[in-house]
Amino acid sequence: MELRQLRYFLAVAQQRHFTHAAEHVGIAQPALSQQVRRLEGELGVRLFDRDNRRVALTAAGQAFLDHAERVVEAADQAVAEMEGFSGALRGRVVIGTLQSLSELKLPAILARFHGRHPQVEISLREEPSDRMPAMLLDGTLDMALLDTTRRAMPAGLAVENVYHDELMVVVAPGHPLARRKRVPLEALRDEAFVLYKAGSGLRTVVERACNEVGFSPRGAFESGDWSTIGALVAEGLGVTVLPRHLAELAAPRVVRIAVDPQGLLRTVGIAWRQGRHLSGAATALLTLLREELRVG
Numbered sequence: 001m002e003l004r005q006l007r008y009f010l011a012v013a014q015q016r017h018f019t020h021a022a023e024h025v026g027i028a029q030p031a032l033s034q035q036v037r038r039l040e041g042e043l044g045v046r047l048f049d050r051d052n053r054r055v056a057l058t059a060a061g062q063a064f065l066d067h068a069e070r071v072v073e074a075a076d077q078a079v080a081e082m083e084g085f086s087g088a089l090r091g092r093v094v095i096g097t098l099q100s101l102s103e104l105k106l107p108a109i110l111a112r113f114h115g116r117h118p119q120v121e122i123s124l125r126e127e128p129s130d131r132m133p134a135m136l137l138d139g140t141l142d143m144a145l146l147d148t149t150r151r152a153m154p155a156g157l158a159v160e161n162v163y164h165d166e167l168m169v170v171v172a173p174g175h176p177l178a179r180r181k182r183v184p185l186e187a188l189r190d191e192a193f194v195l196y197k198a199g200s201g202l203r204t205v206v207e208r209a210c211n212e213v214g215f216s217p218r219g220a221f222e223s224g225d226w227s228t229i230g231a232l233v234a235e236g237l238g239v240t241v242l243p244r245h246l247a248e249l250a251a252p253r254v255v256r257i258a259v260d261p262q263g264l265l266r267t268v269g270i271a272w273r274q275g276r277h278l279s280g281a282a283t284a285l286l287t288l289l290r291e292e293l294r295v296g
Contacts, residue, residue, distance in 0.1 A: 192237070194240045
């Protein structure tokens with residue numbers, strides 16, 4: 001059994017199509033099919049049910065999938081660790097991120113990473129949390145920092161939650177609620193909201209929380225930029241809900257209020273595709289993000 005055969009098996013399992021899998025790993029489709037058949041012959045089982053329309057894992061294939069993912073991931077981690085011993089890390093890492101992280105938490109972390117590995121190029125992609133899982137699966141992103149609050153992730157992704165954000169109600173200084181220290185979400189039932197754009201993880205968290213107490217937030221404005229949202233709230237055009245660190249940055253133009261009775265949290269996690277080779281540079285960045293975000 002060869003490691004490349006496991007990679008080919010994982011590509012077919014993820015793509016559910018031999019031609020697409022071959023394109024994904026960069027070999028001809030007949031060569032990939034031959035290697036998968038050899039793997040099946042060595043194992044003595046069929047891993048896939050094939051017909052002209054679809055490819056599906058057999059029961060044996062589904063059981064083998066977990067083993068293959070673990071073996072490939074362990075091999076990639078070993079290679080990445082040895083790259084660290086062989087000299088300076090090089091290459092390019094593409095990371096998807098929430099806007100609030102790219103402006104506040106990531107710059108300091110990336111500065112430390114660049115100081116250690118100046119020859120690694122980092123590309124940041126600010127994307128809604130709804131879009132990033134698909135971008136990880138198709139290889140557009142190497143890893144992603146995204147909202148994982150009660151979010152079901154598609155098969156094929158590894159996800160590790162790293163921290164929780166406290167969410168706060170944000171209103172204009174002259175708003176009737178501005179003198180309150182804490183407020184239940186129900187008190188916002190009749191308010192106009194300034195919301196993040198559709199697809200944002202934070203918008204999903206806010207809409208779900210409001211729905212659970214009996215109402216849907218009425219959007220008056222929406223934006224993908226937290227500073228624009230803060231400015232609209234400061235002008236009295238609506239209320240919003242922001243992570244504490246963003247609400248604090250928006251002050252004193254706005255007033256931040258804790259959510260009663262037990263607070264409101266969102267979870268932020270790191271995700272990457274299982275079975276995909278992570279370069280030494282990507283592995284080093286993933287390790288640093290885990291360490292720094294857990295502390296922060």
